[in-house]
Amino acid sequence: MQLHLHIVCLDVPWPADYGGVIDMLNRIRAFNRMGVKVHLHYFSYNERGVPKELNAFCESVHVYERRKKTECLNLSLPYIVSSRVNQELAEQLSKDNYPVLLEGLHCTGIIPFIGGNRMICVRMHNNEEVYYKELARATSDLFKKLYYTTESRLIKKYVPTLPKNLLLACVSEADVDFFKELGFDNTFLLPTYPSWQEVNSLEGMGTHCLFHGNLSVAENEEAALWLLHKVFNKVRVPFIIAGKDPGRQLQKAASLCQHTCLISNPSESEINDLVQKAHINVLPNFNKNITGIRLKLLHSLYSGRHCVTTPAMVTGTGLEPACHIGSNSNAIASIISQLYYKPFEDEEIKLRKQLVEQTFNNDKNTTQLMQRLW
The missing domain is CATH 3.40.50.2000 (Glycogen Phosphorylase B;)
Incomplete structure (x- = not known):
């Protein structure tokens, strides 16, 4: 029938x-x-x-x-x-x-x-x-x-x-x-x-830290500005912000950080490339009340290397073991400093496969x- x-x-x-x-x-x-x-x-x-x-x-x-x-x-x-x-x-x-x-x-x-x-x-x-x-x-x-x-x-x-x-x-x-x-x-x-059905993260070292998302959404703009003002003013490593329709405030803040690059409205293939080549995907979230799940987190786990985030992004998802979690700017900055020179290894890829490929x-x-x- x-x-x-x-x-x-x-x-x-x-x-x-x-x-x-x-x-x-x-x-x-x-x-x-x-x-x-x-x-x-x-x-x-x-x-x-x-x-x-x-x-x-x-x-x-x-x-x-x-x-x-x-x-x-x-x-x-x-x-x-x-x-x-x-x-x-x-x-x-x-x-x-x-x-x-x-x-x-x-x-x-x-x-x-x-x-x-x-x-x-x-x-x-x-x-x-x-x-x-x-x-x-x-x-x-x-x-x-x-x-x-x-x-x-x-x-x-x-x-x-x-x-x-x-x-x-x-x-x-x-x-x-x-x-x-x-x-x-x-x-x-x-x-x-998700659009990704198999984990294709690469071992070894990436080239940058990345935050990505729809930058016209208030929570994503808030996260990007927080990273600029509270984290990457302490950690001087290459930082890329990429996403849809960034506002003037974010554009100005990014332009004032010498080691930061803002990529507006990247194509799907460009985002995929940025996620996979990043050494650390940094995805903070500050929601006091948690609902749903963020696809950018899954994108990072399917295709990226190290993933650093805050409790609100992962609480209740079952994905906590695959992430490095910090509750404030000092903790996030410290985690990034430690991970930036640490190769991403095969054991972490195997863990991700167990966590995401059956569930999603x-x-x-x-x-x-x-x-x-x-």
């Missing part, structure tokens, strides 16, 4: 240039490899356009406009949800009774319009209430801080109103526990879908997801 599946994405799942899109795109590809006919629906609201590449993995592709803030006057719904309630999408989904995979809490506003007895699964990329609270904490922009704080409060009120029989696929055990406590009994762990096996996890959908 031929299997069909609707997948509704919060954003254009191409190119795979940030964590959420990498997770979505690799899931689409995995379903395609399994022979599932994917009917893709996504919201186009930025410069990402309408990429033809998605046609290679999908039976059909439908594009919708995300509503602007001025069109979303429903103050009981978070903007990330209300802006994606779309009548045309509801009509498309109502033409059949195929299972629906909603990518992110963002897409759940459509549920009341496509109900009935059909199977609906929501991929929870993280606990959005906590995520937006942390964005508010990390940013210094007063307008953004107000927006993030408001979204967090609205999300907290909205989530308990969702149907309790929904399938919720979470990326971490902590998120599973959170949603089960809210009464969502059909919550289960579905690890994130995309085909295996897709097979388990299919058993729940059909």
